[in-house]
Every structure is written in C-alpha cells, then in structure tokens.
Amino acid sequence: MNRIFSGVQPTGNLHLGNYLGAIRNWVRLQSDYECLFCVVDQHAITVWQDPATLRHAIREVTAGLLAAGLDPKKNVLFNQSTVPAHAQLAWVCNCVARMGWLNRMTQFKEKAGKNRENASVGLFAYPNLMAADILIYKATHVPVGEDQKQHLELTRDIAQKFNNDYGVDFFPLTEPLILGEATRVMSLRDGSKKMSKSDESDFSRINMTDTADTIAQKLKKAKTDPEPLPETVEGLDGRPEAANLVGIYAALADLTRAEVLARVGGQPFSAFKNELTDLAVSVLQPINTEMARLMADPGAIDAVLRDGAERANAIAQPILADIYDIVGLLRP
Ligand code: ATP
Numbered sequence: 001m002n003r004i005f006s007g008v009q010p011t012g013n014l015h016l017g018n019y020l021g022a023i024r025n026w027v028r029l030q031s032d033y034e035c036l037f038c039v040v041d042q043h044a045i046t047v048w049q050d051p052a053t054l055r056h057a058i059r060e061v062t063a064g065l066l067a068a069g070l071d072p073k074k075n076v077l078f079n080q081s082t083v084p085a086h087a088q089l090a091w092v093c094n095c096v097a098r099m100g101w102l103n104r105m106t107q108f109k110e111k112a113g114k115n116r117e118n119a120s121v122g123l124f125a126y127p128n129l130m131a132a133d134i135l136i137y138k139a140t141h142v143p144v145g146e147d148q149k150q151h152l153e154l155t156r157d158i159a160q161k162f163n164n165d166y167g168v169d170f171f172p173l174t175e176p177l178i179l180g181e182a183t184r185v186m187s188l189r190d191g192s193k194k195m196s197k198s199d200e201s202d203f204s205r206i207n208m209t210d211t212a213d214t215i216a217q218k219l220k221k222a223k224t225d226p227e228p229l230p231e232t233v234e235g236l237d238g239r240p241e242a243a244n245l246v247g248i249y250a251a252l253a254d255l256t257r258a259e260v261l262a263r264v265g266g267q268p269f270s271a272f273k274n275e276l277t278d279l280a281v282s283v284l285q286p287i288n289t290e291m292a293r294l295m296a297d298p299g300a301i302d303a304v305l306r307d308g309a310e311r312a313n314a315i316a317q318p319i320l321a322d323i324y325d326i327v328g329l330l331r332p
C-alpha cells in the first residue's frame with residue numbers, strides 16, 4: 001500500500017519554495033495515491049506565534065492548499081492539533097529517539113541560532129513530532145523539499161528502532177519524495193540561505209499572495225552577479241544566485257535547467273528577470289485570486305478542516321491503539 005503524508009507550517013506567508021518544493025508536487029500526486037495533507041499548527045508553536053495571527057494563518061495556509069489545486073474530497077486535509085494521536089505518538093517517539101540523534105539535526109541549529117539555551121524544548125523535539133505525524137498513518141512516502149531530508153532519515157531511524165526494540169514489523173520505512181527542478185529554492189537576498197516563511201526580510205521570498213508589482217520589484221532587487229547567464233548547466237557552478245533563478249524558471253515552466261539555458265543563455269540578468277517575472281505572475285496570479293475568494297468565507301474553510309479531522313482521526317486511532325498494545329500501555 002502506498003500512503004502519502006506531508007505537512008506545511010502556518011508560520012507565515014506561503015512562498016514560491018513551498019509551492020515548487022512541496023505543494024505543487026502534492027497536487028500532482030493526489031490522483032494516484034491516498035494522500036493526507038496537514039497544516040502542522042503544533043510545529044508552528046515551537047517558536048512564538050501570536051494566537052490571533054496563528055488562527056488566521058491556519059485558515060490562510062489551508063486556503064493556499066485548496067487554491068493550488070488540492071481536492072479536499074480526494075485528499076484528507078486537516079490541521080494537526082485536531083488529531084490528538086499525533087501528539088500521543090510523539091511521546092512514544094520521544095522515548096525511542098536518542099538525544100544524540102536530535103543533537104545532529106541541522107535545522108535546530110539554524111533555527112535556535114546562537115542562543116541555544118533559550119530555544120524551546122519543542123523546537124529541539126520537533127523532529128520527533130514530525131516522525132509521529134508520518135508514522136501515525138504508516139505513511140510510505142513523504143513529498144517534501146530537500147531541507148526535510150534529514151528529518152525523514154530520523155523518522156526511518158525511529159521506525160526501525162521501534163520495530164527492533166519491540167520485535168515487530170509494524171512501521172514502514174518511509175521514503176522521501178524530493179521532486180522537480182526546485183527542491184531547494186534559495187533566498188532572493190542570499191544564495192546560501194533557503195527561502196523561508198520565517199525569514200525576517202519579505203524581499204527574501206516571493207509569497208503566493210504577492211501582487212504582480214511586488215513580484216516584479218522583488219525580482220528586480222534579487223541579488224545576482226555581474227556576468228550574463230551561462231549557456232550550460234555547468235556554467236552555474238559557483239554562481240548560487242544565478243543557479244537559483246534558473247532553477248525557479250525551470251520549475252515554473254516545467255523545463256529542465258539545460259532547456260532554459262538553451263533559450264536564455266547569454267542574456268543579461270535584467271532581461272531574464274523580466275521574463276521570470278511574467279512567468280511567476282502567470283503561475284501565481286490565479287492561485288492568489290482563488291485564495292482571496294476562499295478567505296472571504298472562513299466558515300467554509302473550517303468545514304473542510306473539520307471533515308478532514310474526522311477522516312484523519314478514523315485512520316489514526318486504531319493505529320495508535322495497536323502502538324499502545326505493542327508498547328504495553330494498558331487500555332483497560
Ligand atoms: P519555516 O521557516 O517556518 O520553517 P518554511 O518556509 O521552511 O517555514 P515549512 O512549512 O517548514 O516552510 O515547509 C513546508 C514544505 O515546504 C516542506 O516540504 C519543505 O521541505 C518545503 N520547503 C520549505 N522551504 C523550501 C524551499 N526554500 N525550497 C523548496 N522547498 C521548501
């Protein structure tokens with residue numbers, strides 16, 4: 001059986017990295033697999049979130065997923081906190097995972113920054129909750145951006161140790177699905193940093209809700225180098241900003257980077273940025289319009305999430321019961 005699970009945090013504006021690295025692939029997978037897609041609100045609170053802003057962001061991210069083309073009838077679409085089994089299994093994962101494993105997680109180091117003593121325990125333990133998100137459905141495949149690869153490896157380690165410790169063949173060893181030409185979209189201001197919702201600078205990313213003018217402005221200001229675009233993919237080596245923009249173009253146009261460079265190689269960035277703006281606007285504008293339409297009726301979004309929660313709970317509860325039996329947690 002193939003079952004897909006993936007999630008997105010309601011930590012701010014959905015951006016082009018989320019779309020090209022994850023959401024667009026979810027839309028493409030939904031016809032062929034049983035899929036669960038989750039707005040992971042409990043992950044969001046590992047760093048401070050204003051409650052009213054968080055509530056709004058949960059609805060907005062849901063609207064983004066629907067507007068991008070996820071069918072809430074075909075897929076199970078819900079927010080994490082409405083399915084308590086995620087947090088319940090996360091406790092078991094906390095007890096299976098080793099401190100040393102979590103100490104190696106690069107995302108924690110990046111997000112905690114210099115003041116690690118002051119980071120929340122939740123931020124440190126986050127990968128265990130992510131493992132639980134996946135394992136509570138015995139998901140076999142997880143479509144994500146490249147930044148989540150290490151967390152997926154940890155999920156497999158937890159699954160394997162659980163199976164070994166209890167002498168069972170219970171959890172599958174989940175495979176990541178890292179698809180497309182833009183699996184790691186970089187910041188527009190700094191080619192060595194990934195594009196993130198939580199980046200302080202709005203000019204570092206293209207949001208799915210940006211207007212055509214804003215997209216044009218952000219791409220105009222995007223960092224580049226003084227050379228024209230290379231003719232070949234090898235010519236992108238050592239040019240992270242150029243590689244990033246060409247990768248974005250390729251993903252948006254559904255071409256390979258080589259095909260893009262065959263067309264635009266030798267152009268100065270100014271001309272290329274104009275073409276990229278038109279392309280980005282043509283892909284994002286319809287999603288943007290549909291998101292605004294959906295956000296005008298928050299009740300309808302809540303109804304989608306309620307229906308998803310009911311269906312997700314129905315899958316998760318029996319699996320949690322099996323896990324409790326395996327572990328020896330008496331269910332009198
Ligand atoms: P945050 O900064 O709060 O962690 P984020 O921008 O990293 O937000 P997430 O909600 O953590 O977004 O990730 C949602 C999905 O988008 C994941 O599958 C992740 O791998 C993917 N993703 C996030 N950023 C990028 C990126 N820059 N390029 C490609 N995929 C990305």
Ligand code: MG
């Ligand atoms: Mg992230």
